[in-house]
Amino acid sequence: MKILIVDDFSTMRRIIKNLLRDLGYNNTAEADDGNSALPMLQAGNFEFLVTDWNMPGMQGIDLLKAVRADPKLAKLPVLMVTAESKRDQIIAAAQAGVNGYIVKPFNAVTLKEKIDKIFERVQS
Amino acid sequence: MVVDESDNDERQHWISRAKELAIYIEAGNEEQVNRLLDELSRRRETNLFQELGKLTREFHEALNSFRLDARIADLTQDHIPDAKQRLGYVISMTEQAANRTLNAVEGSIPLCEELSSRAHSLREQWSRFLQRALTPAEFRTLSRSLDQYLSRAEDDTVRIRDSLSEVLMAQDYQDLTGQILQRVVSLVNEMEEHLVRLIRVSGQRFTDVPIPKGSSYGTVEETDGPVVHGPHVPGTAPEEEVVHGQDDVDALLSSLGF
Numbered sequence: 156m157k158i159l160i161v162d163d164f165s166t167m168r169r170i171i172k173n174l175l176r177d178l179g180y181n182n183t184a185e186a187d188d189g190n191s192a193l194p195m196l197q198a199g200n201f202e203f204l205v206t207d208w209n210m211p212g213m214q215g216i217d218l219l220k221a222v223r224a225d226p227k228l229a230k231l232p233v234l235m236v237t238a239e240s241k242r243d244q245i246i247a248a249a250q251a252g253v254n255g256y257i258v259k260p261f262n263a264v265t266l267k268e269k270i271d272k273i274f275e276r277v278q279s
Numbered sequence: 280m281v282v283d284e285s286d287n288d289e290r291q292h293w294i295s296r297a298k299e300l301a302i303y304i305e306a307g308n309e310e311q312v313n314r315l316l317d318e319l320s321r322r323r324e325t326n327l328f329q330e331l332g333k334l335t336r337e338f339h340e341a342l343n344s345f346r347l348d349a350r351i352a353d354l355t356q357d358h359i360p361d362a363k364q365r366l367g368y369v370i371s372m373t374e375q376a377a378n379r380t381l382n383a384v385e386g387s388i389p390l391c392e393e394l395s396s397r398a399h400s401l402r403e404q405w406s407r408f409l410q411r412a413l414t415p416a417e418f419r420t421l422s423r424s425l426d427q428y429l430s431r432a433e434d435d436t437v438r439i440r441d442s443l444s445e446v447l448m449a450q451d452y453q454d455l456t457g458q459i460l461q462r463v464v465s466l467v468n469e470m471e472e473h474l475v476r477l478i479r480v481s482g483q484r485f486t487d488v489p490i491p492k493g494s495s496y497g498t499v500e501e502t503d504g505p506v507v508h509g510p511h512v513p514g515t516a517p518e519e520e521v522v523h524g525q526d527d528v529d530a531l532l533s534s535l536g537f
Contacts, residue, residue, distance in 0.1 A: 208507060240511045245522065257525060258524065261451075262448060
């Protein structure tokens with residue numbers, strides 16, 4: 156399964172990449188904001204998107220909206236991994252069609268749980 | 280020194296009046312002397328009032344420009360203490376991450392040393408076995424030791440693996456503190472901009488001071504699109520507005536039918 160990791164901090168991208176590898180997902184690519192992620196998503200056969208919210212350029216919430224608005228990408232499962240912890244933001248992300256929301260700092264168990272849950276729901 | 284034309288006229292006026300006054304005094308014309316003295320002191324008072332008026336106007340303008348730059352008061356009253364709190368939080372987060380990393384490393388080093396020294400002694404025994412130098416009793420001991428070693432190696436490598444994951448996860452501080460620091464940098468940029476503006480209006484000499492460009496990350500107050508807050512710093516926002524940990528997020532989402 157091909158996964159795109161979007162975060163402006165390369166350290167966080169490396170952490171997520173390592174955690175995904177531990178979970179058996181070896182095929183990952185990285186982007187540092189929505190503007191660079193969107194063309195990658197449109198061009199490649201990604202099956203899963205992990206994105207941060209607060210990034211310079213295009214933010215994660217706008218990337219999510221752009222994904223949902225694109226007929227080819229609309230069904231792509233999106234997991235948001237972000238430090239944004241205001242209740243109204245989480246509600247806004249849910250309304251924009253996010254499949255999972257993890258607040259930083261997080262741990263490997265949480266990441267696995269959310270990914271498993273998303274695929275359970277996608278498959279059913 | 281360049282003398283202003285009006286200053287020159289003024290001086291000429293005073294000189295001619297002084298000469299006139301000397302003539303009247305010498306002539307003993309008391310009436311004219313008094314008239315001239317009155318005129319001169321009136322003139323002096325007028326100049327004084329003009330200067331005073333000018334000062335008052337400048338003072339008024341300075342006060343107005345202070346009021347225009349009320350953002351400075353706002354920055355110093357709210358945002359600087361807020362920034363100090365954020366920086367304090369960065370210190371405690373980096374400290375936590377460093378301790379988390381050091382704990383994991385300190386826990387792993389003895390495990391590695393133990394595995395290494397046991398492997399070393401087993402290797403010696405194993406060499407003797409290959410040279411057929413072991414008695415049957417020694418071989419039984421070696422075989423028990425090997426068994427113990429393998430199961431220990433299995434457990435300890437899992438523990439070391441966990442510690443390495445802990446070190447990996449501890450590096451998330453770079454993202455979280457980085458986001459907080461970016462906000463503080465934006466604040467410092469904004470503060471600088473306002474101070475330069477203040478210097479401009481309060482002193483003509485500083486008109487060449489360039490206005491610094493703001494951070495590319497957007498200022499504290501103005502952002503495009505949805506407002507982002509960055510990592511929650513305790514004490515900087517009402518606690519009921521933010522979730523505390525993943526359990527809160529899950530509860531909120533499930534209340535929304537997720």
